[in-house]
Amino acid sequence: MSGLPFTKMHGLGNDFVVVDGRTRPAALTPAQYRAVGDRRRGVGYDQFLTILPPRNGGVAYMAIHNPDGSEAQACGNGTRCVASLLMRETGRREIALETVAGRLICTDAGDGRVTVDMGPARLNWDEIPLAAAVDTLSFTVPGAEAFGPATSVNMGNPHAVFFVPDAEAVDLTGVGPGIEHNPLFPERANIEFATVLAPDRLRMRVWERGAGITQACGSGACATLVAAARRGLTERRATVVLDGGALEIFWREDGHVEMTGPVATSFAGTLDPDLLAG
Numbered sequence: 448m449s450g451l452p453f454t455k456m457h458g459l460g461n462d463f464v465v466v467d468g469r470t471r472p473a474a475l476t477p478a479q480y481r482a483v484g485d486r487r488r489g490v491g492y493d494q495f496l497t498i499l500p501p502r503n504g505g506v507a508y509m510a511i512h513n514p515d516g517s518e519a520q521a522c523g524n525g526t527r528c529v530a531s532l533l534m535r536e537t538g539r540r541e542i543a544l545e546t547v548a549g550r551l552i553c554t555d556a557g558d559g560r561v562t563v564d565m566g567p568a569r570l571n572w573d574e575i576p577l578a579a580a581v582d583t584l585s586f587t588v589p590g591a592e593a594f595g596p597a598t599s600v601n602m603g604n605p606h607a608v609f610f611v612p613d614a615e616a617v618d619l620t621g622v623g624p625g626i627e628h629n630p631l632f633p634e635r636a637n638i639e640f641a642t643v644l645a646p647d648r649l650r651m652r653v654w655e656r657g658a659g660i661t662q663a664c665g666s667g668a669c670a671t672l673v674a675a676a677r678r679g680l681t682e683r684r685a686t687v688v689l690d691g692g693a694l695e696i697f698w699r700e701d702g703h704v705e706m707t708g709p710v711a712t713s714f715a716g717t718l719d720p721d722l723l724a725g
């Protein structure tokens with residue numbers, strides 16, 4: 448493969464390498480995703496986002512990969528970033544961006560912000576998926592009893608949310624990997640620790656599946672708001688404060704979750720063929 452042009456973007460510090468695979472081959476192997484994801488020897492990213500031709504009436508399809516080489520079904524912050532590129536390209540203020548999880552309607556919210564309809568929150572145990580038929584509203588994760596019961600939500604990708612008195616105090620590096628790989632989550636899970644600050648305000652920190660600690664997780668913010676509202680801890684509309692900044696989340700009565708937040712471009716470059724050769 449020759450050099451591959453990319454744009455480095457982020458949403459609240461959740462950072463992405465974005466490549467356009469519509470005009471040239473851009474599918475990488477898991478080893479290549481890992482090489483580019485190395486923050487010292489590669490570029491470094493939380494997700495690698497590949498823009499591909501549409502498959503179902505949208506403007507484009509977006510493939511999502513984690514720095515461990517695995518594929519993800521959803522990425523809220525990345526969706527806003529790629530949507531902003533495609534809005535600029537098409538001159539439109541609203542587009543449909545396709546992902547594994549479906550067609551996501553993305554709207555220019557002004558001031559450099561984008562709103563994404565992330566689709567319906569899925570709440571059944573087999574939709575998360577979980578390995579056992581438990582009540583996703585409140586269940587014990589073996590080994591994580593100290594954090595109290597978890598609430599699980601699928602936002603296209605699997606999430607488990609723990610409500611704790613002080614999210615700042617959680618040792619994410621220490622406890623994140625064990626919960627992510629707990630056998631209760633057959634496809635692993637993104638793990639959120641959240642503290643309710645007010646009925647319309649949550650503090651949340653995240654251990655992302657396949658990526659580890661990130662500054663922000665859009666789908667995680669959506670899952671956290673849904674979990675909090677299901678438990679009666681917040682209203683259906685709230686600000687979720689992440690390490691990198693705040694997202695506005697709204698769980699609509701029809702079950703869809705809207706997320707609004709900023710996008711930013713850092714730089715453009717070309718992935719060297721030697722890096723891709725491994």
Ligand SMILES: N[C@@H](CCC[C@H](N)C(=O)O)C(=O)O
Pocket residue numbers: 461493494513518519520521522523524525604605637655656657658661663664665666667
């Ligand atoms: N950063 C993302 C979530 C990315 C995918 C996740 N690591 C997974 O494997 O499901 C977001 O903003 O939602």
